Amino acid sequence: MASRLADPRLGVPRAGTSEALAGAASGSEVGPVAPADPVIVDFSSPNIAKEMHVGHLRSTIIGDALARVLEFRGHPVLRLNHVGDWGTQFGMLITHLKQVAPQALTTADAVDLGDLVAFYRQAKARFDADEAFQTTAREEVVRLQSGDPVSRRAWQLLCEQSRREFQAIYDRLDIRLNERGESFYNPYLEAVVADLDASGLLVQDDGAQCVFLEGVSGKEGKPLPVIVRKTDGGFNYATTDLAAIRYRFADSPAGDGARRVIYVTDAGQASHFAGVFQVARRAGWIPAGSRLEHVPFGLVQGEDGKKLKTRSGDTVRLKDLLDEAVERCEADLRRRLAEEGRAESEEFIRHVATTVGLAAVKYADLSQNRTTNYQFSFDRMLALQGNTAPYLLYAVVRIAGIARKGGDVVTDSDQPLQFSEPQEWALVRQLLDFDAVIAAVEDELLPNRLCAYLFELSQVFNRFYDQVPVLKAPPQARESRLALCRLSADTLKLGLGLLGIPTLERM
RNA sequence: GGGGCUGUAGCUCAGCCGGAUAGAGCGACGGUUUCCUAAACCGUAGGUCGUGGGUUCGAGUCCCGCCAGCCCCGCCA
Numbered sequence: 001m002a003s004r005l006a007d008p009r010l011g012v013p014r015a016g017t018s019e020a021l022a023g024a025a026s027g028s029e030v031g032p033v034a035p036a037d038p039v040i041v042d043f044s045s046p047n048i049a050k051e052m053h054v055g056h057l058r059s060t061i062i063g064d065a066l067a068r069v070l071e072f073r074g075h076p077v078l079r080l081n082h083v084g085d086w087g088t089q090f091g092m093l094i095t096h097l098k099q100v101a102p103q104a105l106t107t108a109d110a111v112d113l114g115d116l117v118a119f120y121r122q123a124k125a126r127f128d129a130d131e132a133f134q135t136t137a138r139e140e141v142v143r144l145q146s147g148d149p150v151s152r153r154a155w156q157l158l159c160e161q162s163r164r165e166f167q168a169i170y171d172r173l174d175i176r177l178n179e180r181g182e183s184f185y186n187p188y189l190e191a192v193v194a195d196l197d198a199s200g201l202l203v204q205d206d207g208a209q210c211v212f213l214e215g216v217s218g219k220e221g222k223p224l225p226v227i228v229r230k231t232d233g234g235f236n237y238a239t240t241d242l243a244a245i246r247y248r249f250a251d252s253p254a255g256d257g258a259r260r261v262i263y264v265t266d267a268g269q270a271s272h273f274a275g276v277f278q279v280a281r282r283a284g285w286i287p288a289g290s291r292l293e294h295v296p297f298g299l300v301q302g303e304d305g306k307k308l309k310t311r312s313g314d315t316v317r318l319k320d321l322l323d324e325a326v327e328r329c330e331a332d333l334r335r336r337l338a339e340e341g342r343a344e345s346e347e348f349i350r351h352v353a354t355t356v357g358l359a360a361v362k363y364a365d366l367s368q369n370r371t372t373n374y375q376f377s378f379d380r381m382l383a384l385q386g387n388t389a390p391y392l393l394y395a396v397v398r399i400a401g402i403a404r405k406g407g408d409v410v411t412d413s414d415q416p417l418q419f420s421e422p423q424e425w426a427l428v429r430q431l432l433d434f435d436a437v438i439a440a441v442e443d444e445l446l447p448n449r450l451c452a453y454l455f456e457l458s459q460v461f462n463r464f465y466d467q468v469p470v471l472k473a474p475p476q477a478r479e480s481r482l483a484l485c486r487l488s489a490d491t492l493k494l495g496l497g498l499l500g501i502p503t504l505e506r507m
Numbered sequence: 508g509g510g511g512c513u514g515u516a517g518c519u520c521a522g523c524c525g526g527a528u529a530g531a532g533c534g535a536c537g538g539u540u541u542c543c544u545a546a547a548c549c550g551u552a553g554g555u556c557g558u559g560g561g562u563u564c565g566a567g568u569c570c571c572g573c574c575a576g577c578c579c580c581g582c583c584a
Contacts, residue, residue, distance in 0.1 A: 384546040386532040
């Protein structure tokens with residue numbers, strides 16, 4: 001306990017160092033310290049010219065939390081936003097815009113993202129219905145991919161427009177990401193196919209170039225192919241994903257030199273990644289001892305158990321969803337303040353509502369085992385009791401209240417800590433589990449384990465708070481209890497921080 | 508047709524790679540406030556772990572069959 005109080009890392013060893021000794025001294029059993037291998041977390045990944053929706057929310061929140069945990073453990077983490085900024089869709093969109101809104105392709109800010117989404121929809125409809133349009137669109141893709149300046153400029157404008165919109169969301173959620181879209185891998189696609197050919201994996205089938213998968217059979221018992229070059233000579237997303245894997249594991253400067261690559265996408269892509277991973281492995285692109293992992297998550301469903309939609313049947317925009325969470329939170333806070341006769345500044349109310357609202361959205365998502373579908377409910381996530389963000393944040397607030405009224409805790413007190421009550425021991429036991437939980441999350445990539453731990457910690461703390469006096473305790477017990485409070489607060493703040501959730505002093 | 512995921516209390520979910528009487532929250536019912544924010548705490552009721560077999564000293568957990576829901580399956584990403 002004493003060593004934890006003096007340790008800003010709360011007993012979690014940093015990978016690749018000998019801090020495991022410190023962990024052992026405090027009685028933890030984290031096991032051998034992993035080397036500080038470079039890790040890539042590929043997450044969020046929205047598509048240009050489309051709006052972010054709840055599907056991106058899960059990837060963004062889970063990916064960010066995993067990246068934070070891995071960073072905290074001492075790994076150099078590259079957070080990659082593999083945005084959909086390449087491919088047939090741009091042929092469609094640019095062709096359509098050239099005809100109906102050419103200014104959008106030459107002038108910045110001529111259209112906003114909402115317009116783009118509408119244009120995209122129109123373009124897609126024409127593409128599906130009109131063969132001539134389809135041909136023109138495909139030609140446009142070829143022009144873009146071969147670097148035609150007019151196409152290139154149009155593409156850049158579209159990307160910038162979308163990028164600003166995405167960034168607003170990321171800023172709001174405090175998410176750091178490096179954009180490296182599909183287009184980045186364009187120069188490597190030829191080499192990928194050449195490599196596969198050289199290793200004898202490439203097979204010409206039905207006009208397309210494929211690699212046939214081992215152990216996976218499709219219709220009529222034929223092996224399932226991964227198509228890396230289409231009949232028309234173009235590449236597709238599998239080629240891009242392969243190029244990305246190859247680049248990410250390749251040593252610098254021709255690559256990222258990663259030793260663990262993590263993809264946070266919906267579970268629907270599981271078989272796609274399984275196929276692509278197998279091809280990459282057989283091509284010899286994955287160094288021995290490296291980990292290549294798909295971190296799948298389930299669908300976000302409405303309370304009816306179906307895919308989440310607005311009342312009018314549209315997909316829910318992420319921005320609207322976050323707004324509503326904050327608005328509901330603010331309304332609830334104002335009602336509560338009125339009931340309690342508390343007067344708080346507008347700034348306080350806005351700050352608390354924003355923090356709690358966004359925390360609730362994040363926590364609701366992270367606290368579930370990601371592999372299952374997840375039922376989205378404002379009422380449940382904003383509930384003040386139960387396994388929710390407000391409950392955890394409230395525990396932190398209670399401790400802050402003690403600190404305000406009880407002064408500072410002496411960090412290097414000569415007095416040995418003394419505990420007598422079962423509630424104290426329960427809290428001690430829970431606090432000492434923190435490092436093992438972090439190690440488990442690092443290994444299993446399941447943020448809900450950390451959530452469950454923090455919820456239990458809050459419960460144990462609330463019991464302690466309710467049943468054991470702190471400030472009114474006799475001097476020696478008081479010091480020990482204040483130390484428990486401080487370590488509880490530190491653990492909650494650090495743990496929530498690793499989930500991307502900031503805490504409050506008052507709420 | 509092939510493959511994947513899921514099925515645990517009325518509801519939403521845990522259950523950490525088999526180990527003791529299956530856990531939590533919500534909801535229901537009943538309590539607690541001259542005291543550090545009651546956004547809390549305490550208690551009661553509620554489950555043949557989808558189903559049928561098998562492996563094991565021991566299965567919610569592993570294997571097989573079946574049923575139900577969702578998702579994926581050659582040139583979209």
